[in-house]
Amino acid sequence: MKSPNKQYHHGDLRTSLITSATLMLQESGIDSLSLRKLAERVGVSRTAAYHHFKDKNDLLSAIAAQGFMQWQQQAEQTFNNPALSVKEMYQEFVHNYVQFAYQNPAIYQLMFGNTLWKNNNSSNELKNTAYPSFQYQVNIVKTLQEKALMPKSQSALRLAQVTWATLHGLAQLVIDGIYADASHLNEMCDCAIELFLSNSPASHQK
Template identity: 45%
Template sequence: MTIQKKTYHHGDLISSLIKAASDILQEEGVEGLSMRKLADKVGVSRTAPYHHFKDKNELLCAIAEAGFKAQEARLQSLLSSHEASEKRFHRYVYQYIEFADTQREVYDLMYGRLIWKTGTPTSSLKDASKQTFKRWLDWVEQLQEDRVLPSNNSALRVGQASWASLHGLSRLLIDGIYLDRNDIQAMTEQMIQTLTQPASS
């Protein structure tokens, strides 16, 4: 237990902030996450966080970055399993959707407008995101060789397109449009069939 309290110096503000922010995020969404409320929750004054994160934007980037790391770790662990390539891909799709569904707020941060358009992604976040995408592309290449994904185009294009599809499904789920919770499984299954090469009967 590394808990020390009531001292003027908090001792571990940076990680406390990220942790508390992640909690608020999951419970109340980004809208409920304000710098002031966050500071209050950690037990520190309004502007204290600003000495560790230049911006609210930087805080959010840090959380998103952790999300990418987590997502990549999951992919990595899946890839280390001994399993048929196709089966593995199927599992990945389910895993991806599940990640987006259970960590919706983090997912939204990772790929959402708030950081990438409205805000300014940290270079460190950009790196993490690029790396995650690169890992995906490498795997796509292999999936093409294994005839799981189509080879009608470069790994980049196939990777972009298929990932865009997964992303689209995730978004609809998260935002709750045209699609409710009960449809998840059927949709995921259908998505897999669309993405994968039709079996040569």
């Protein structure tokens, strides 16, 4: 039922729709989410919801884009912390990445799953948010190479792809409950960090 007393300022409705849709996704999954149900939950007309999202795919892309923005903000906060060495920043980054996935499984799988990416269903908004996030990881690797914490014999792009693939694999194993669970998170992250940094001469330096 629509709530006639609910008022929105310009731009607020879109934010409210994304917030509510994210909660619905976390509660019941993608299949249960629709613009009609979302409009009912927020208390607006279906037309109002379609004014901001042309279809369900557009809405899912917006949720995923919001996830990437949250992840990016967390990563930037870590790497802008002057109290940490570069190695400590990377250690915190790895732990935070896997924890983000574990704590937000539905959003994480939407961000990186085939629902939006396999058939090029991702919106321009999502692409413009997600692609810079990967470039950010390439830049992290470049910094680690400059500090001799990762080998310079490999390209930053390839190292970023391999390290990201490893973290993604760890996250997915825990989300799916396959041969891993939440109690293993910290140990798996520490193992990955040691493997990533162990072949570099400065791996034990600050």
